[in-house]
Amino acid sequence: MNNSQKKSLSSACILVIGNEILSGRTEDKNINFIAKRCDEIGVSIDEVRIIPDEIKIIKDTVLFCHKNFDYVFTTGGIGPTHDDITTECIGSAFNLEVEVNKEALKRLKAHYNKLKVELNESRIKMAKIPKGAELIDNPVSSAPGFIVENIFVLPGVPKILQAMFNGIEDKIRGVTNIVSKNIVVYSAEGEIAELLESIQGKYPDVSIGSYPYFRPPDVGTNIVLRSIHQNLISEATIAICKKLKEYKIQFEKT
Amino acid sequence: MNNSQKKSLSSACILVIGNEILSGRTEDKNINFIAKRCDEIGVSIDEVRIIPDEIKIIKDTVLFCHKNFDYVFTTGGIGPTHDDITTECIGSAFNLEVEVNKEALKRLKAHYNKLKVELNESRIKMAKIPKGAELIDNPVSSAPGFIVENIFVLPGVPKILQAMFNGIEDKIRGVTNIVSKNIVVYSAEGEIAELLESIQGKYPDVSIGSYPYFRPPDVGTNIVLRSIHQNLISEATIAICKKLKEYKIQFEKT
Structure with missing residues (x-):
């Protein structure tokens, strides 16, 4: 994505x-989910960081991201155990006291009451x-998760995070008209690199990405065009397809 | 992982x-692979960053990571197309001229010759x-990928990256005796939070992580103990199991 396109998007x-993610024990499933949803509403994820459960690192990184992005989504570390320290780190980063929230406690009480499970000290931590x-x-x-400044604090368990994300989408302002177009080319990246470069040069406001796939014996390339300008996407797509035909390279628009 | 444990590990x-990862179009498959392999050889992944294909960001981030970690693994951006800019960014970051490498060219020639595919300008870029x-x-x-200083430059396509990783493992020094132990508890995290905290307090050189799972109607928690000290892992495991029995909480060691 080039700069002129980016300035009109919210960055996150x-x-x-x-x-557990850094040790490889657990495979992250939230990055791709959040990235896709943000993409749909026109919020651009400009960076992702995976960091350990360490107070200083969490505080410093949260404050850095707070200053450098419109929105920050944190995942993980808001459960009941000793290694869940996200909430206290965010409180400390913004000099906010962390206290039992009455509404949150009411919800936990109702939930655990229904399950006939004791609301013990560890659970009250949530x-x-x-x-x-x-x-x-x-x-x-x-x-609950919570919002402090531009930080959206979400849990790590994917099913819960996904259900909670619906509740925050209306609080995130993006542009709603990012358009993307995909062309599948049944040739290796190396065959089309030159023609793509020439088209990219002509359309600086369209981001043209090239993503090889490799499923032996088949190789191929996905060309992805993205822009907030529908007309430029259409023009650049026509220009690429024309070139592909000239080069006698098989492709399919999707 | 606490500090005393960390200092004896190589950090990466x-x-x-x-x-394509930031837009959600492609789901990353390399982070978990590299993290697991590093974990096996005792190299600790201390941070992950996902960044866009932008020269200044790549250069700055590579230099930051070069200074702050023993090893840096980059993935993506070394193919033949215009959006593959990792190599030039790394050359520029370390003030190294980027030139056609004779050995690399020989390998490409042999490969494309065998496939009866033209080694065009775009492919020579690789x-x-x-x-x-x-x-x-x-x-x-x-x-090929390449190594500059402590930076290991790898491709983005998972199958290729995985095959290439075998060739670099002997160049990465870690400790070889990180031990981990898993206890599956058939109770929610909130039931065991307090007991875990007390054990963690007694064993500062063992990292005790608590990872809830949520597959309705079942909920449970994986307790993962990690350390470079086998004896401490054993002691802490025994202590946790004893407490779980006292609390009449069902569990299984794996």
Whole structure:
């Protein structure tokens, strides 16, 4: 994505917090989900960081991202155990006291009451929220996420995160008309590199990406055009297809 | 992982370079692979960053990671097309001229000759390597990766990256005796949070992680203990199991 396109988009960062992702024990499933949803509403994910469960690193990274992106989505570290330290780090980063939030506690009480499970001290920890933060509803397991400044604090369990994301989409402003177009080329990247470069040169406001696939014996390339300008996408697509025909390269628009 | 454990490990960072991951179009498959392999040889992945195909961002991030980690693994951006700019960014970051590497060119020639495919200008681009860099063998599609300082430059296509990773493992020094132990608890995280915290307090050199799983109607928690000290892992495991029995919580060691 080039600069002229980017300036008209909201920019965002995903911050994955968790040793289990860094050790390879757990495969992250949230980055791709959030990236796709943001893409649909025209918010551009400009960076992702995966960081360990360490207070100083979390605080420093949250503050850096707060300053450098319009929106920051954190995942992980808001459960009931000793290694869940995201909430206290965010409170500390913004000098906000972390206290039991009455509404959050009410929701936890109702949830655990229904399950006939004791609301013990560890679970009450999940109702501790930085003062003044806005809650994010959790329709699955009741413990809420929250919003502080431009930081959206979400859990790590994918099913719960996905259910909670619906509740924040209307709070994220993007442009709604990012258009993308895909051309599947049944040839290796190396065959089409030169022609793509020439078209990219002519359309600086269209981001033209080239993504090889490799499923032996088949090789091929996906060409992805993205822009907020529908007319430029159409023009650049026509120009690429014309060139592909000239070069006698098989392709399909999708 | 606490500090005393960390200092004895080599630290590494993964740098994923590619707009297609940030837009959600492609789901990253390399982070988890590299993290697992590093974990096996005792190299600790301390951070992951996913960044866009932009010269300044790539250069700045590579230099930052070069200074702050023992090893840096980059993935993506070394193919033949206009959006593959990793090599030139790394050359520029370290003030190294990027030139056609004779050995790399020889390999590409042999590969494309065998496939009866033209070695055109775009493909020759893949033989351009920063001066003085060590090549990383590519047994799948021949175009090599390379090593500059502590930066290991790898491709984005998972099958190719995985094949190439075998060739670099002997160049990465880690400790070989990280031990981990897993206890599956058939109870929610909130039931065991307190007992885990007390054990963690007693064993600062063991990293005790707690990872809930949520497959309705089942909920449960994986407790993962990790350390370079086998004896401490055993002691802490025994202590946790004893507490679980006291609390009448069902579990299984794996």
